[in-house]
Amino acid sequence: MFELLGIPPQAFFGQLLLGLINGAFYALLSLGLAVIFGLLNVINFTHGAQYMMGAFGAWMLLNWAGIPFWVSLVVVPIVVGATGVVLERVFLKHLYHLDHLYGLLLTFGLALIIEGLYRQQFGSSGQPFVNPIPGGTNLGFMFLPYYRGFIVVFSLVVCMATWYVIERTKLGSYLRAATERPDIVQAFGINVPRMITLTYGFGVGLAALAGVLAAPAYQVSPQMGSSLIIVVFAVVVIGGMGSILGSILTGFGLGIVEGLTKVFYPEASNIVIFVIMVIVLMIKPAGLFGKQK
């Protein structure tokens, strides 16, 4: 049997696919962060908590109201996105003219409060969630659970659609224009503050969507977001702050790198992304896809 870099090809392709699955979550989450940072200039540290709210939203609908997962996939992001809109109207909008640090502190504090409330209510070890599409198929080199396959396809579609809307449509061009020169866009009769509010709601909705997707795959627990969010920030930094395509590509790419590290040197799998971040920042301080302003 031939071997690739010291491991059997089955294992290699298996790990590649698993990396892609994890990358799907990184991509969805970093996309939301990139959209918010790109248009609002706010580093949204509440993102992890909003991802967790998405997972718990699906759990609550299923266990308290018997509403199936597929409905949650649509409803929960909208509801959590709406809480984001409220958040933006009440708190965030007062901070745009201040230093990034204020937005960071506010959102970080909110994240701690939200996580604390959920922990108080649901405990720290989490809640079970039934897999909506059990079973899987044998690909020859590995057993692929149907649900994991669905995650990859679904998040790819969502990422691409988001990229298309922002980069290729009229609405997207308004959004991009509003980030560059809000005063001029406003002068053309476009309601910039409302657009920004909705953008934040959309970014938060993306986080919640990733949360709903994660519920059947991972444990639904209050700290599920905080353990992921640091990696996701590294992904955004590597991709280039605010770059939509960059965050998608680096999300998937780093998922794969991390997956392979889990085979070659498992002990380093939780730091490999940060090592890459350091290297990228040294060579391209604006990130792989970022533009130097």
Added chain:
Amino acid sequence: MTFRPSFVKTAVAGAIALLAGTASAQYSDGVIKIGVMNDMSGLYADIAGPGSVWAAKKAVEDFGAAAKGMKVEILAADHQNKPDIGSNIVRQWIDVDKVDAIADVPTSSVGLAVNQIVREKNKVHLNTGSATSDLTNKACSPNTVHWAYDTYMLSNGTGKALVKTGGDTWYFLTADYAFGHALERDTEAVVLANGGKVVGKVRHPFPGQDFSSFLLQAQSSKAKVIGLANAGGDTINSIKQAAEFGITKGGQNLAGLLVFITDVHSLGLATAQGLVLTESFYWDLNDGTRGWSKEFAAAHKGRMPSMVQAGVYASVIHYLKAVEALKSDADGLKVVDQMKKMPTDDKLFGKGSIRVDGRKIHDAYLFEVKKPAESKGPWDYYKLRATIPAAEAFRPLAQSECPLVKK
């Protein structure tokens, strides 16, 4: 105005405590202070967390400290599973707040750090949360009592049972820190001693989220048993994902080497059924455990206590008995010696004793997780497969590397 009655109660309690304080002047600075330190907000918060603080307070109440003229104060802190944070808290507690005993301390890396500090400062370390058997072996200390469980007990129970029923080839999924290493080492010894073989191991970062990659490596090893040398959320995610990736259906068995009842609750019986595990406490063992656990549940939204929380209760009661007998809490060495001299007796662990190495000896239980159909309701999760007698449950003194054990 709802706060009035409680305000009056507090004032009265304070006055009584002050009176009691003058009566018990022999205790260092008049108060016996017990600091409960654990993970209050992370992945071990359900296993220990605020529930352990409740258990310590309940122990003080059930012991009847106030009636005996002993003023006992319970402090609580969050060590966030980080040895440096835990060490700082303990130093401050002992040096500034004059704390006499440190209780709970889950997360082995923190437990080992605290072990050292408490010894230096000659206080008392009532450890119930850490798993590493090193606390009463290589790293044993005359100031430490290790209560509820340890990695030797876990591997000896679960490991032996699985090897004996045909699971003779093992692959380990190990949390990459002191606890995981100790659990892996102790289980490997048990597997080898019983004629089994270890075909491989992988160490995952702690805490982890996605274990599918490691599970796939375990799968391709073709080992009959995948030993999960991790805990809490890591174990939950490992078991959940093993089911998802068809590993258990493919004929490989999972050995949850440290599974708490709260983990089973989080997994749900549909996923956890059939899992074999070792614990030293279960709420539904006898009238004593049931009564206490119901009170615990009433204070914790219906959640049942873990063996760690039960251990906090029992160890604090025994500590107070020793302090009462000595009429002093000043010298940690003397208090622990007294604890070792007195037989233990409480409603959660029954009668037992503390060995010279600091190990608390009691029965351990091999449980199997019920099928959903067998469960009569929430928290009815375990059926007893075997009781491991106290004398066999823990590492025999003859094999001990603890310097306190004279051979």
